[in-house]
Amino acid sequence: MSCPYCMAEIIAGRLVCVSCSRDIAVPPALLAERDDLRRKRDLIRGELQKARGELEMIRTRNRSRRD
Numbered sequence: 499m500s501c502p503y504c505m506a507e508i509i510a511g512r513l514v515c516v517s518c519s520r521d522i523a524v525p526p527a528l529l530a531e532r533d534d535l536r537r538k539r540d541l542i543r544g545e546l547q548k549a550r551g552e553l554e555m556i557r558t559r560n561r562s563r564r565d
Contacts, residue, residue, distance in 0.1 A: 499508045506517035513523040 499510060500506065501508050501515040501518060501520065501522055503520045503522075504515060504518040506515060508515060508522060513521065515522050
């Protein structure tokens with residue numbers, strides 16, 4: 499893990515960056531929200547991939563009808 503301010507390497511569990519002395523503690527609520535947003539992002543990516551596949555099938559079908 500690295501400090502979001504100075505990019506120095508941080509030992510896991512530290513609350514303050516040794517290099518720049520900034521508070522790097524992340525509240526558990528923010529971590530939970532981040533994890534929830536990541537899950538939602540992954541679901542949406544899956545839906546987008548599925549929609550792209552369906553769109554490509556429609557395009558392929560329409561091309562074969564024209565030929």
